[in-house]
Each structure stands twice: as structure tokens, then as C-alpha cells.
Amino acid sequence: MNRTGMTLEETDRKLVALLRHDARRTTTSLARALNLSRTAVQARIARLERDGIIQGYSAMIAPDVVAGVQALVTLCLAVRPCRRITDPLLSWPEVERIYAIAGDRDAVLVVSVASPQALSDLADRLRAVEGIASVETTVILSARAGCPEKP
Template structure:
């Protein structure tokens, strides 16, 4: 799909605030509200915009979780899909990142206590296909 300057500016505005009203977008872009709505519809149909989402403040993502950790996971053989599928079902798993190098997956965990975190780590290590793990507890976040 060919994008012109107005499309690119519209996308930039939506990246900054996807809930910004069409009338406000139109005023900034110097086009009509209808033009903005038509362009958003076209960008959605064309797959350029694949959806709208929200960003949570880091502290709200871990509400009720006073212990956070990063766990690097080495996966044996071709078990990645099964391990990732299982990890997605763990309530303590906040994010999963596929990586290269020594570790195959890095999981960010959040738990209400060290005991709960320890239990989650035991369940992760027991998963079929998990060869090795290494966990670091997060002490603070410098940039969100």
C-alpha cells in the first residue's frame, strides 16, 4: 500500500494518541474529519494499521506483585512452541521475549511474594522441554 505524507503524519499522530478525536486529527493535518476517517479505514483495510491498543504504566502492570524477576530459559530441541504456550498460561508471566544466543526465551515475571515467585520458577523448570533457567530479581526500574 502506497502511503503519502498525510498518511504518515496521521500514523504518527495516532501512535502518540490513538484515542485522539478525528476532528482534532483533521485540524492538525489540515483536512476534513471525513478525510481522516476515510484514511483510517483505508489504512485498516490495507493492513497498515492492524489495531489499536493501550499502554499501561509499569506500576499498574504489576499491581499486587511486589516481586519482579527476569528468567532466561534454555529450551531443549524443538519444544519452543509447547514451552511458550505453557508459559502464556502462567499468571506470573508478564511478557515473553524470543531471543538468540545462549537463552531461547526471556520471561518477565511478577509475583506477590518470594514464595509465589519460587513456586512459579519450580513450575517453569518442570515444563517439558526446559533445559535450563537463570533468574535475576529486578530491584528497580530506571526507564519505563
Template sequence: MTFTQKDEDLLALLRLNAREPVASLARKLKLSRTTVQDRIKRLEEQGVIAGYAVKLASAVDKGGIRAYVTIAVEPRRQVDVGRALSKLPQIEALHTVAGKFDLVALARTATAEDMDRMLDGVGLIPGVTRTESAIILSTKVDRR
């Protein structure tokens, strides 16, 4: 899939505000409204734009505890561990990474005690050799 610079610029604008009116996007991109609509439709059809989501204001989304959890996995067990982690409703995102850990999960629980129990459960998953967690105190920039 190849993108033009205008496609990249359009995607950057949509990342900032996916609800921005097409007319406003067109003005910023110096394109016609029809051209921008066609580009958005093409990007959706190609699966580049997979969907749109609601991003809650931090004042509304304050509940609970969030943490990044790094997870080391035994060789050849990553698929099984990933499958087990994906079944935990507290895991909002799971990424494979390069480095001393194999996976990084973003977890959310209602309380610190719930986070502690969830982390204990992660450590008991067959194939997990070590975990480390970092509680998120605040978010300074989020362009998702």
C-alpha cells in the same frame, strides 16, 4: 504490507496515546480528520492495529513483583516449552530470542515467594535446561 511515512507517523502517535482525538492527530500530521479516520480504519482492517489496551499508571500498577526470565531450552523442545509456559497465568509475555537463551518471559506474581515458586516450576518443565531471572525494580520508559 507497505506503509507510508504518514502511516508510520500515525502509528507512532497512537503508541504514545491511542485515545488522542482524531482532530488532534490530524493537526499533528497535517492531514484532514477524514483522512486520519480512514487511515486508522484501514490499519485496523489490515490487522496492523490489533487492538487497544488500558495502560495503568505506575501508582496503580505497583502491586506485585515483575521479572524478566531468560530460559534455555533443549534442541527441538521450544514449542513444547512455549506451550507449557503459556499456560502459566504469571507469564504476561513470552518472546523467542537469539543468543545464549532461547526464550525471554515477562512474569508477574503477587509476592517474592510466589515468584520463587513460579521460577521453580519453570525449571521443572521438560526441556528447560537453565533459567536466569532479573527482578524489575522500576520502569524508566514504557512506550507500549
């Protein structure tokens, strides 16, 4: 089961994998790949969106075009619930995503900044936030999509 309490069947998993790889793929192309009718694929996509499985579509922008440095910033938080600290960070322009994680850290931020100095400044700003116990930065050197061509 996923976070919505639903279990995806195999065809839905394949459809989601295809959309992850290329969300702009036409319904006709998806239907061919899944051996379904175009109408059946449209209905599946509508259901997956309605049920919150597909939460939106976005453009993946080359990080070196928009920002000079992309990094993962892990946080240990001294305040619970963690969202009291992490939710306001979503409004910071450098913060692209925030993940709650298990283990000895509480959250991972994906950030984009103009330079290594800007990353250092961001880390200092984070350390100044009351409730953040520690900050660790890891620069992203390269990224690869994890979705296969064909599910």
C-alpha cells in the same frame, strides 16, 4: 519491511508512534498532529488494523498496584519448535508476555507476581517443565515508555 511483509510509510510510522504513546488519543487530535483530515486518519487506522500492523489496544497498569514484583525471565529451551514450550506458558496467570529472542537464550517472559518468594516459586515451576533447559530471572526495578511525545 515488517513481519506482515509491508513497509510502513513515514506518515504511518508517525501515526503508530502517536498511538503507542497514547492509544486513547482522539482521531481529531491525531489528524492535527499529522496534518491530515480526520477521515484520512480513520482510514489509515482501519487499514493498519486490517493489515495486522495494529493488533489491539491495551491498558498499561502500574505494576506496583497489581503485583509486587515484575520480572523478566529468560529461558533456554531444549525442545524445538520453541512454541511447543512457550505457548502453554501463556495460560499461566503470572505470564504477561512472551518474546522469542535471538542469541544464547530462546525466550523472554514478562511476569508479574506478588512477592520475591512468588518469583522464586515461579522459577522453580518453570525449571520443572520438560524441555526448559535453564531459567534466569531479572527483577524490573522501573520502567519508562520508549515513545517520544512527538514523532
